[in-house]
């Protein structure tokens with residue numbers, strides 16, 4: 001699997017080298033297979049349990065869910081959220097990061113904040129993807145599976161926010177929790193991104 005060269009600054013960064021950069025102590029400008037595996041490990045329990053709940057009623061009903069998941073994480077979320085991410089500006093026709101690895105980059109890069117409607121679509125997509133299995137779990141009274149499913153979804157989002165969203169270079173994402181001083185350090189090295197946020201960085 002391919003990832004960006006960890007020794008080379010990302011496309012939006014004006015630094016010559018990542019050596020001695022304090023930003024990388026907090027932010028993830030580069031991604032590794034370990035990051036991807038960590039993400040897959042935290043997200044997969046909710047998908048496996050949700051899929052089991054749907055399958056218990058009808059195996060065919062998994063197909064619309066899979067189409068929803070692929071359509072959302074492969075195209076819609078990429079347009080409304082990832083197209084604002086500095087990583088999106090990097091070379092290549094697909095994403096090489098910890099989440100959405102391999103999703104095609106068919107949209108143009110849009111540095112700067114997400115619009116109200118982009119945020120709305122982003123959250124509606126999440127609600128549909130993780131809400132679809134709920135319909136089957138509730139209507140079939142699969143109470144034990146329902147409780148465990150809800151716990152895995154909650155556990156996923158809590159882990160995501162704590163360990164990934166706190167280090168993510170996409171400040172446009174509504175889930176991003178990077179502190180302002182760290183954002184400022186990143187903006188200093190990525191002036192085009194700063195400009196899109198209408199932040200004037202003086203050198």
Ligand code: SF4
Pocket residue numbers: 008009010013014015017018019021022023024029186189
């Ligand atoms: S801000 Fe630039 S120099 Fe610093 S780690 Fe990220 S890509 Fe490398």
Ligand code: SF4
Pocket residue numbers: 081082085086087088095097098099100168169170173
């Ligand atoms: S927002 Fe996250 S998933 Fe999307 S391109 Fe950036 S790092 Fe990857």
